[in-house]
Amino acid sequence: MLGRTANGLYWMFRYIERAENIARLVDAGLRVSLTRAGSSDEDWHGVLESAGVREAYSEVHDKLTAADAIDYLLRDSANPSSVISCIEAGRNNARMVRTALTRETWEATNEAWIDLKARLSRKLRAADMPELIDGIKHRCGLIRGAFHGSMLRNEIYNFARIGTFIERADNTSRILDVKYYVLLPSVSQVGSALDNMQWESILRSVSAHRSYGWVYDGDYQSANIADFLILKVQMPRSLAYCYEKIVSNLGYLATDYGQRHKAHETADAIRAILKRGSITEVMDQGLHEFLEDFVYRNNQLSAEISQGYRFYQ
Amino acid sequence: MLTAENLPRPPYKNYHEWYAAQDTAHLIRKTQDAENIFRKTGITFAVYGHADSSEKLIPFDIIPRIISAREWRKLAQGIEQRVLALNAFLDDIYHKQEIIKAGRIPRELIERNVAFLPEMIGFKPPGGVYTHIVGTDIVRTGEDQFYVLEDNARTPSGVSYMLENRETMMQMFPELFTLNKVQRVEDYPRLLRQSLAAVAPPGCKGKPRVAVLTPGIYNSAYYEHSFLADQMGVELVEGSDLRVLDGKVQMRTTRGYEPIDVLYRRVDDDFLDPLTFRADSALGIPGIMDVYRAGNVTIANAPGTGICDDKAIYSYMPEIVEFYTGRKALLENVPTWRCSEPASLKYVLENIADLVIKEVHGSGGYGMLVGPTATKKERSDFAEKLAARPSNYIAQPTLALSTVPIFVNKGIAPRHVDLRPYVLVSDKVKIIPGGLTRVAIKQGSLVVNSSQGGGTKDTWVLED
Numbered sequence A: 001m002l003g004r005t006a007n008g009l010y011w012m013f014r015y016i017e018r019a020e021n022i023a024r025l026v027d028a029g030l031r032v033s034l035t036r037a038g039s040s041d042e043d044w045h046g047v048l049e050s051a052g053v054r055e056a057y058s059e060v061h062d063k064l065t066a067a068d069a070i071d072y073l074l075r076d077s078a079n080p081s082s083v084i085s086c087i088e089a090g091r092n093n094a095r096m097v098r099t100a101l102t103r104e105t106w107e108a109t110n111e112a113w114i115d116l117k118a119r120l121s122r123k124l125r126a127a128d129m130p131e132l133i134d135g136i137k138h139r140c141g142l143i144r145g146a147f148h149g150s151m152l153r154n155e156i157y158n159f160a161r162i163g164t165f166i167e168r169a170d171n172t173s174r175i176l177d178v179k180y181y182v183l184l185p186s187v188s189q190v191g192s193a194l195d196n197m198q199w200e201s202i203l204r205s206v207s208a209h210r211s212y213g214w215v216y217d218g219d220y221q222s223a224n225i226a227d228f229l230i231l232k233v234q235m236p237r238s239l240a241y242c243y244e245k246i247v248s249n250l251g252y253l254a255t256d257y258g259q260r261h262k263a264h265e266t267a268d269a270i271r272a273i274l275k276r277g278s279i280t281e282v283m284d285q286g287l288h289e290f291l292e293d294f295v296y297r298n299n300q301l302s303a304e305i306s307q308g309y310r311f312y313q
Numbered sequence B: 001m002l003t004a005e006n007l008p009r010p011p012y013k014n015y016h017e018w019y020a021a022q023d024t025a026h027l028i029r030k031t032q033d034a035e036n037i038f039r040k041t042g043i044t045f046a047v048y049g050h051a052d053s054s055e056k057l058i059p060f061d062i063i064p065r066i067i068s069a070r071e072w073r074k075l076a077q078g079i080e081q082r083v084l085a086l087n088a089f090l091d092d093i094y095h096k097q098e099i100i101k102a103g104r105i106p107r108e109l110i111e112r113n114v115a116f117l118p119e120m121i122g123f124k125p126p127g128g129v130y131t132h133i134v135g136t137d138i139v140r141t142g143e144d145q146f147y148v149l150e151d152n153a154r155t156p157s158g159v160s161y162m163l164e165n166r167e168t169m170m171q172m173f174p175e176l177f178t179l180n181k182v183q184r185v186e187d188y189p190r191l192l193r194q195s196l197a198a199v200a201p202p203g204c205k206g207k208p209r210v211a212v213l214t215p216g217i218y219n220s221a222y223y224e225h226s227f228l229a230d231q232m233g234v235e236l237v238e239g240s241d242l243r244v245l246d247g248k249v250q251m252r253t254t255r256g257y258e259p260i261d262v263l264y265r266r267v268d269d270d271f272l273d274p275l276t277f278r279a280d281s282a283l284g285i286p287g288i289m290d291v292y293r294a295g296n297v298t299i300a301n302a303p304g305t306g307i308c309d310d311k312a313i314y315s316y317m318p319e320i321v322e323f324y325t326g327r328k329a330l331l332e333n334v335p336t337w338r339c340s341e342p343a344s345l346k347y348v349l350e351n352i353a354d355l356v357i358k359e360v361h362g363s364g365g366y367g368m369l370v371g372p373t374a375t376k377k378e379r380s381d382f383a384e385k386l387a388a389r390p391s392n393y394i395a396q397p398t399l400a401l402s403t404v405p406i407f408v409n410k411g412i413a414p415r416h417v418d419l420r421p422y423v424l425v426s427d428k429v430k431i432i433p434g435g436l437t438r439v440a441i442k443q444g445s446l447v448v449n450s451s452q453g454g455g456t457k458d459t460w461v462l463e464d
Helices: A003-035 A041-050 A054-060 A066-074 A083-096 A103-120 A126-150 A155-178 A193-205 A209-216 A222-230 A239-257 A262-276 A279-285 A287-308 B010-020 B024-041 B069-093 B107-111 B159-172 B188-197 B222-232 B288-293 B317-325 B342-350 B376-388
Strands: B060-067 B133-142 B145-152 B210-213 B235-237 B242-245 B248-253 B256-260 B262-265 B298-300 B355-359 B393-397 B403-408 B411-420 B422-425 B429-431 B436-439 B455-461
Touching: A003 A041, A003 A066, A003 A083, A003 A126, A003 A155, A003 A193, A003 A287, A003 B248, A041 A054, A041 A066, A041 A155, A054 A066, A066 A083, A066 A126, A083 A103, A103 A126, A103 B024, A155 A193, A155 A222, A155 A239, A155 A287, A193 A209, A193 A222, A209 A222, A222 A239, A222 A279, A239 A262, A239 A287, A262 A287, A279 A287, B010 B060, B024 B060, B024 B159, B060 B069, B060 B159, B060 B403, B060 B411, B069 B133, B069 B145, B069 B317, B069 B422, B069 B429, B159 B188, B159 B222, B159 B436, B159 B455, B188 B210, B188 B222, B188 B262, B188 B422, B210 B222, B222 B235, B242 B256, B242 B288, B248 B288, B288 B298, B342 B376, B342 B393, B403 B436, B403 B455
Parallel strands: B060 B455, B210 B235, B210 B262, B262 B298
Antiparallel strands: B133 B145, B133 B411, B133 B422, B242 B248, B248 B256, B355 B393, B403 B411, B411 B436, B422 B429, B436 B455
């Protein structure tokens, strides 16, 4: 396979994953403003921060308002991480690697682009938000479904999956890092109403507020939430799960090519940390430091993969 | 579709009966279905210079154009003769130049032409083939009467539409293909791959590795490039994927560099090799011309083929065909005035309202004047440009083109069309029975180019 094709697949799936994650973040933000009396536009600070665009936002907007933040996150094409930019970039990458995709996967991607471009070209109204957010998740889900149901399990599949999980791990760790302080052990074991709301918002941004209940018997506890999102390998958006997938897909490539790269060592090392640790250890070391270090290593792995597999000249 | 007596022409007989039994509302729905298929699949092209430049659909007409086996055979013979003459002409122009020595073509017309590449002088491309893929533009004026409008011998596009149009028709109207015996076009990608492999360079050991070279996703014909690579089962590469290593053109894969033997390039000559041609080209491969000349890669079509489909050369085609085949050209040329000749220029300026005037190096329907439909002001503006640079233009009469039916919301309406059959040249010549029929969608219009709002339809060549 061409190095450029591997690169295109990797980024196509990073962008599709990112589009969906941004939609979840906006969803969680909207939820907070609905449920909390006296919520303010300031709540969107954290959302912009989790999306990694807070600084870029303040360069184009003097004030922070909910409407502007939502607009910036969903439909501002000047924001490279907005949903519309991600869908556009994902689809451009898909066009570039079209010969590597099944017709179903390509068409799901192309139709997502046609549909979301039309929906996001209109000014957003608060009343349309739930349907729009659902629409974005739905379209991304269709791409994933078409991909799963129709693609051969070969190197094409592996590069796409690695892109998905590098992006997802990056997202989950950012969401946690922005809110790490609300997860720090507090004096009282039971969280305040405010804590509960914050915690639920974290879980919502990874669509895990229901599944958390099944695993931890309902009660919101900061350590459990951190455990769920970082170490719980059953949780499909946890760092541990992402690294299980990254390691196994890199493993298939190594077997297929008969060659291991630096990326393999790095991925194994990160996975070992996530497998061995307990959440108490992580919290003792410092949650923020742990997450900062993780984001750094995850980026490093991405760079090593693109080097090992000759993504660029 | 109908004769003067309002009866269906013989090849349309079965179709006509079927059509008479259809309900118009149903056909309108089918037209929308077709559009959805094209949009969903992303069968689009880009129009340069548009604000929303990205992607447009080409209007698709659901009524096929039908050609009888007999008429096709005649046409195919003429095309084959013409394509063989083009290759012989190129070989001569880059070697002995006998046609110039014989005084049949002026020397300066060749040597001052930008499409003539001195780098090709004395070089014989693998298999002696210059134009591996040709798309000859043809118009029909009446029963068995065909004229060649243009010989597209560089990188003719549109073949993906020929294939997708057929695919779409078979999906929408399967019953029509039991009522009519239509010759297959679906083999084109397989034949193309075979044809490219058959002209592998002498330096190729083993099975030839073929790739399609595209300028990238922003090129107007990108869809076609990816479609052909996909259908042939070969890599779609960009200049940045390739480099010259160990005297071969190699592509950067996830496992390292791997050689390519035959490159079907959809990049113009100018951009092919920044070391030989335009130094600012980011689309090409530095040093590929050296590899080519050393016999380690085949470039299809060969660099420098543009000299044979230049509009100024076109007017010499009857002489060219006769010179190399020893026979009169089977297909007619449209009478052409070369504005570089003073007497012709005078005639053209005097009769501008009746002529079509084209730029010698232009393509895609840009920079042309259709006299009969132009306004007075357009004509006088164009006359000024023409007088300023006469050698840049040629002029042709507007032909009394035959029309074919298209489907409009009220039913059937006549429109002008042309036809581009596709020809593959390797050790043999293969002409795909069918081609791309382009339609001037606007009533009365003669311009069929997609960049100017033209549409397409499926083209059927019937079996005997």
